[in-house]
Amino acid sequence: MNKLTALLVFCLMTPAMAAAQDDVSKRALAQELSRAFPQLENNLKSTINQYQMSASLSDLSTQTKPQPQVRTFMAAMTTANKTEIQARGLEKYTDELLELRLADPSMLARWQAGQSPLFAFEPEGAESEWQYIEAYDIDGNLHYLDVYDIPERPVLVVDTNNREELKAGLALMRDEFKALQSSEPSEKVKPAPYAMLRAAAEPTEINTTILKKIQLKDDHEPWISGKAEIYAIVSGVSPSRDEPTIDVIEMPYLDYAEQSYPANQIMVFWDRYRWGAADIILMEQDDKTDYKQLAQTILKAASDFLATIPDKEAQTYLIIPQMTSAIIALLPDDLFVNDDDFVDVFYTIMKDTEYTEHSGAGNNATADFAPLIIQKTQ
Structure with a gap:
């Protein structure tokens, strides 16, 4: 694609297309999390509990010698975190927005007992227009979850705090x-x-x-x-x-x-x-x-x-x-x-x-x- 074509594509991009681009980014983070989870699992289980249902970017950065999958995921999270803060104009007010969150407290016991979680992200657009929730398992398989019925399987969400x-x-x-x-x-x-x-x-x-x-x-x-x-x-x-x-x-x-x-x-x-x-x-x-x-x-x-x-x-x-x-x-x-x-x-x-x-x-x-x-x- 030459520079002129790229410029025309950018200028003609609709809001829906822009949202789709952001949606891909969230999906990519969920996919990277599914790959890195085996190395992050112990850290996450020691952080997420009945008193704290999420892990911040700082919580995830405590590993001294992270594996390649973890480094890739953390690099993507760090970049996305910076982008989220800048997009909202909040640079003077916070340095961390992204987190990993257990979707519902009812999932905690099953996850702590060893049930393998899914990895999801909140869809773009108005909630009334959501048709399903996309989530990945640790093997990279895509699952489609109901919007309103809480899944029986634990779900970790890449989300904004x-x-x-x-x-x-x-x-x-x-x-x-x-x-x-x-x-x-x-x-x-x-x-x-x-x-x-x-x-x-x-x-x-x-x-x-x-x-x-x-x-x-x-x-x-x-x-x-x-x-x-x-x-x-x-x-x-x-x-x-x-x-x-x-x-x-x-x-x-x-x-x-x-x-x-x-x-x-x-x-x-x-x-x-x-x-x-x-x-x-x-x-x-x-x-x-x-x-x-x-x-x-x-x-x-x-x-x-x-x-x-x-x-x-x-x-x-x-x-x-x-x-x-x-x-x-x-x-x-x-x-x-x-x-x-x-x-x-x-x-x-x-x-x-x-x-x-x-x-x-x-x-x-x-x-x-x-x-x-x-x-x-x-």
Whole structure:
């Protein structure tokens, strides 16, 4: 293929073709793992247990004299790990994303007892379009597994550490929000009339709202996806400037649907929100999220909406659900690969108000919220 032909192929490559290229890379890692597994088995069995269902890249690098198959696999994993981090723009926030994960805790006993595992990877595209899960055995044979029924045979998945990715991604989003809002023209950041009414004295207490308990409905997730990684986007209006206030909050305990979690997590610091009102959007972390673009999209949607409201004090907190709906509506599909990103939204959570068995607008989440006042220490 000459240079001109190669250039034309690259320019004409469709998103589906690009996804297929990435899919081949994941498949190659699973194949390399099947070849290297006999030499990695003892290391993996000493690392993966009932308390830790995965092995990180660092865990896999502990062999002093690895065999050729292991060196080949580790080289491929290291390269893919670097590519994954760069693709998400997370170089400043993490140095490890890829891992090997046992697909389900129910498989642990059989694997530790000696049953030979399969080696799989999560398919590309929307979950609703998955037809099967591909997996290899140690002889290189390809198996096709059901998307929703957990296999009886243990499965090791070459996957992204979703919790680490989400932690790094939210840190990037916070930095992006800060950078974007600090770079706005001065005429956009004049004090709002509401701010002038606030007491000048330093407050002696911090008003918050905590999430006491939460439960999600079963969304019939494929078994290969593992635990859910949920985070919250808290949206409202700044008390001191006519601009949105956006906070992103990790919820690392919220692993499975149909389970009630006593979170006791602070969700809203009311000093950051005007009118004592805020909305809480629940999102599920998704493969290949562009966190920088996501932050830019959220802030632009909120800012553009607020710009259409000339007298914000006339409507007060009634504009917040409208702003949140504008955020949800503008989340572009191409930021995500899977189709289960938006989980639910709690509109108009008010300061000093308790909510019990409070359902989200989508009826997919039920939560208890309560006010919490924290006394400042000297």
